[in-house]
Amino acid sequence: MTAGRFESSVYADRLAAAAAATASAGLAALIITPGYDLRYLVGSRAQTFERLTALVVPADGTPTIVLPRLELAALRESAVSDLGVAVVDWVDGEDPYGLVATALGGGPVATAVTDAMPALHLLPLTERLGALPVLATEVMRELRMVKGPAEIDALRKAGAAIDRVHARLPELLVPGRTEAEVAADIDAAIVAEGHTEAAFIIVGSGPHGADPHHEQSDRELRAGDIVVVDIGGPYEPGYNSDCTRTYSIGEPDPEVAQQYSVLLAAQRAAVAAVRPGMRAEQIDAAARDVLAEAGLAEYFVHRTGHGIGLSVHEEPYIVAGNELPLRAGMVFSVEPGIYFPGKWGARIEDIVVVTETGVEPLNARPHELIVVPVAG
Incomplete structure (x- = not known):
């Protein structure tokens, strides 16, 4: 290169x-x-x-x-x-x-x-x-839409780099720190881990996690908060990462943990459904159907995914009504979420590659609700 x-x-x-x-x-x-x-x-x-x-x-x-x-x-x-x-x-x-x-x-x-x-x-x-x-x-x-080997290699490197940033998150999510302070540290970590810059940083704590496109604010993190962290940026030669994990500052409320487990099952079902010949809308349905079974469909308010490459958002879009058949080399996010206005939200996002026989996720950080211990 x-x-x-x-x-x-x-x-x-x-x-x-x-x-x-x-x-x-x-x-x-x-x-x-x-x-x-x-x-x-x-x-x-x-x-x-x-x-x-x-x-x-x-x-x-x-x-x-x-x-x-x-x-x-x-x-x-x-x-x-x-x-x-x-x-x-x-x-x-x-x-x-x-x-x-x-x-x-x-x-x-x-x-x-x-x-x-x-x-x-x-x-x-x-x-x-x-x-x-x-x-x-x-x-x-x-x-x-269909990435070549060099592009997929670049996206793998970007995915590994953003995973390394998420690995740092537990030490940053300290009660009393503001979302903006955490975001500043994430910005520095994204560059330190090999990106040219941070394209976006979402730190949505507590009720802010219920806004899928919240960025960051002066709200201070508190024990008991559920925190959505969605981050990414370009990695040379300009191919983007995009990964979301959800954190709990201290042990979560049992109801929160149960609802999160449904979201986890939905994300796993959608990733497992990815293979050549499946329609984009079927991947969306795979996630949505799991949430619907648990009565949570109304809290999933956006599409399941978007293509990624030189642009953070590009085709194919993983959304109801998109009958596009998936082909080997397509790369997109799988990111179902649940959002309870005024309370909390959660999202799990991986970038995946359609292979000749199935799917290759490009993010490997734990998908479970990540509990950050609270001192004292």
Whole structure:
């Protein structure tokens, strides 16, 4: 792996697959501006500014990247120079949208644009092309949903790194400390364990645990609290971890322990159901049915999972109504939760890989309610 990206051969394969998928979709080309799709295709971490950067991937022919001359140095960090991509640079006062149209051969053509393209660029580009592009989502989702070996290896490393952070949690969850103080320590631990940064940190103690998207606050932890800790971040070359465990400060109330045991059974059932050919909605149902049997279905208020890779949330989504058949190489979270407003909540989350014969979880920390002893 080259610093910050995979070997260039990985991106060469992706560009070829993107061109083939573009042709299969009946399109002349993809136009990709900075964002996760550009990073996926050529390893570029360029950002979107008022000056246009756009990769043109034709269904047949040589890809072209149009970019400001002042961004040429940053382009060298990507795989572009190894991929045979034509580089067309421009300076202020020139028309970059016309350069994209020229790369497409001029005249109206059926193109697709990445869903991250700002309107600032989409509108003038549409005017130059003489035709309204469609979204490239359908093409790119098929490429990005099924991870290759290098991606899965990166996700394994990210999962192991976030497991090491969770292993530190019992020493951080001390009564009297605030959620924000715990979160600050977690932030430092995420980087210390090999991530480039923390993408998100949820420390939901007591009633805050009943809010699935609570972040952290000045509430002080107390003996008897149930604490939801959901954390993750990018691990080079940019693939994300995401893992949730639930902690009890001191021994939990018997009713809490019993309800948590149902959640644990639901999460295990959903993970066990993962294999090629199962529909995404069936994994969601596997978790939900266990909770429904115990009368807890109404307290599970979100989907069971989401895909993960360069983005923390991407396809496939593990949710009712999604009939997408699972395929080997898909990677997603399995994270049922139960939430009792004003009281407490709990969630258990692993990232899993669909294998040829079943499932490989990427997180190995204990799934049981983790009891943190209270001193004195």
